[in-house]
Amino acid sequence: MVVLGPTTPQSGVSAPSADLCLPQRSRPSTPGIWWLGTHGGAGESTLASVVPGSQSADHAWPITSPSARVMLIARSNLNGLLSAQRAATDWASGSLPGVDLVGLLLVEDSPGRSPRGIRDLERLVGGGVPRVWTLPWVESWRAAPASAQGLSPRVRRSLALLPVFPVA
Template identity: 30%
Template sequence: MTSAHKLPSDRSSNSVPGWLAAPTEGDRSPVWDTPVPRPAGRAPVIWLLGAHGGAGVSTLESMWAPAADSRRGWPAADAAPFVVVVARMHAAGLDAAHRLCLQHQAGAVGGCSLLGLVTVAATPDKPALSLSRRRELVAAAAGASWHIDWIPELLTTTPPELATWTPNYTAPVVKRFARPPAPTDAVPPSVATAAAEVFGAAAERWRGRTTKS
C-alpha cells in the first residue's frame, strides 16, 4: 500500500471511517498455532478464509479441489499457508474482508501469505457503484481479486453435488445458443477462472518459498 493509503491504528480516530481503520487486536481473526483441523487426505494448496458467516466458503471448498476452509483463522502452522479471503459482495462482507486484509498488512497473521480477495455475488443484480468502489479499495488492500458471478442453481444444490475444479480441469464444449450446463455437471465459468488463477498464484508463491529455502 502506498503512503497515500496509510491508515491509523486507532479505530476511534475521526480522520477516517471506522471500517477503514486498522483492526484492533480484539477485531482480528485468530492465527492457528497448530495445523487447521480437517479430514484426513491431501493437504490443501489454498486456504479459504471466510470474512463472515455465509461468505460462500463451503461452496468454494466443494468446487475447488486444491482448497479447504481455514475455519475463520489464519493457517500459519500449515506447510502451505496461502490464503484467499472470501466475502459476499455486500457492504458488511467487504468491511469484514477489509479488516482481514489490514490485519495481514500489519503482519499479524503468523507468516501467512495472502493471495487476494474472492467476492461472491450476493444478488443477480449489478452492484451499486458505491459498492463496486468499496470492493476496489478492499481488492487493493488484498493485492489481487477475483469475483464469482451469481449462480442461481446454487440455491437448490448442496455442496457435495457440485462439479469440482482440479488443475487439469477442461471445461466442456457448449454449442452456440445451448443452455449452459448445470453446476452439478460442469464448474461455472467464473468459478473455474478464479480457481485456475488462484491456484497459479499459490503455485508461484510456493516456488518462491522453495527457491529461498
C-alpha cells in the same frame, strides 16, 4: 475486476483491535490453498467442496508450517466488504507471520450489477490486497449442495482464473 495491491505486509499499518480480527488457529496440514471467509456465509466451505486440494479455514487465519497460501473470501455486500477490509488490514500489519495472502475473492451476493457505492467500496478494499477476483452469482448453490457439476461457463471461467487447483 482485477485490482493489484501490496504483495507483502506494510510497515506503519496497525492491526485492527483484537475484537475485530479473525482468530488465528494452528493447523497440522497445508493444502494447496486455504479459503478464509471473512464473515459467515462468505462461501469458504462451498469453494472447498468444489476446488480439489483446497480447504476451508473455518473463519480463522491458518497458522501452518511451511507458510499457508490464503485466499480471503467475502460476499459483495457492505458487511462482506467491511469484514474483508478488516482482514486485509490485519494481514497488512504484519501480525500474521507465515501467511502468504494470495488475494481476495468477492462472491456476488445477487445476480446483476452491484450498486455504484458497493463497486466503489470493492475497489477501495481491493487496493489493500495483492489481487481481487470476482465469482459470479451461482443460483444453483442456493437450494442444493455445492457441486462443480453443471456450473455455467461463466462461473467455470472465473474459477479457472484463480491461482488454485483445477475445478473438479
